[in-house]
Amino acid sequence: MIDPIILQQGSDWRAQAEVFDEIFFVFLALGTLVGTIVVAYTLWNVFKYRDDGSEPKEDFDAPIVGELPTGQGGPKAKKLFLSFGLSAIVVISLVVYAYGLLLYVEEGPDTSDAGNIEITVEGYQFGWEYIYPNGYSTRGEMIVPADQRIDLNVTSRDVWHNFGSSELRIKSDAIPGEYSSTWFSVSSEDVEAQGGEATYRVECFELCGAGHSAMTGQITVLPQDEWEEWYAGTQGENTSSVDSAGAGNASSVDNAVIRGAPA
Known part of the structure; x- marks a missing residue:
């Protein structure tokens, strides 16, 4: 080994x-x-x-x-x-x-010296919702810091989906009533190479209905200090529906009830 x-x-x-x-x-x-x-x-x-x-x-x-x-x-x-x-x-x-x-x-990498961030990913027809540790959630866009291990707990509200990003080489089943896990990390060098904000396309890799091809989203990676400033501003918020190019029809769906990560 x-x-x-x-x-x-x-x-x-x-x-x-x-x-x-x-x-x-x-x-x-x-x-x-x-x-x-x-x-x-x-x-x-x-x-x-x-x-x-x-x-x-x-x-x-x-x-x-x-x-x-x-x-x-x-x-x-x-x-x-x-x-x-x-x-x-x-x-x-x-x-x-x-x-x-x-x-x-x-x-995944050892996190003994630094805490990791756990985000719950919920798939639905036809979009993605990301729920952060403080209960704040976004749709269509996941915002994370660079140089940090990001743990994802992936599930679904309705039918089978599959959350993944080809650029980040991550892929995980989204099954109703169950949670699958994966992780990823983006270096600050990659963020700087993309002009201070790195973006990666998210797709559904499981045929899930008529809107499957539109079930896309985005992962945005910010420098650590910028992300901490953004995250601090989410305290006390309930749900935020992010309207991005890859959010599918998320903007047409009512705000969902926030669900916590698995124990």
Whole structure:
């Protein structure tokens, strides 16, 4: 297992998107390298052992279709078992490497030094409502701080939905009467790269009715100080219906009763 501490850069956490991008790059790079070696070696053998019309040498041990070249330690047997051994090492190494990273994605970064933020996500036909720890809620837009682990408790009021963001590499079922959990984190560097306010598209990935394609939303990530100022202004508020481009038909739905996160 890979220690999650290794996956953290100083006090910064690695987001799920970074982990999945790294896994993809490693598999792509190693697959390209191994494929190039295998294809090159195959072409070299095709050229070396091509039929040039001459009689084969007396000691030429031709392969027999359907039989493994045991060869009592001959060159063909050595090549075969060497290739099997190298392949096993590569595959096992990749499995252990990817498994360690996926454990980090499943468990999330360690929050012993800093508290995380839990937000309840409720899907409904056809929109999303986000309920914050203080009871304040928004529709269509989730507003969170940078450099902070965000825990999501996802559920549904009516039918099955699936909450997710392709850019953040998060995806979680929204099932009536049940809660599923996921997390994400966005670095302040990513926020600065988008001009001081990072936005990510939210979609429903479960066919849930006629308005499924319009069931979109947005995650807005602010610098920590700006978010704290915004969050302080929500104290004492009940419900806020945010009208954004990706809010589906949320603006046409009456304000819903605030529901707390699961115990």
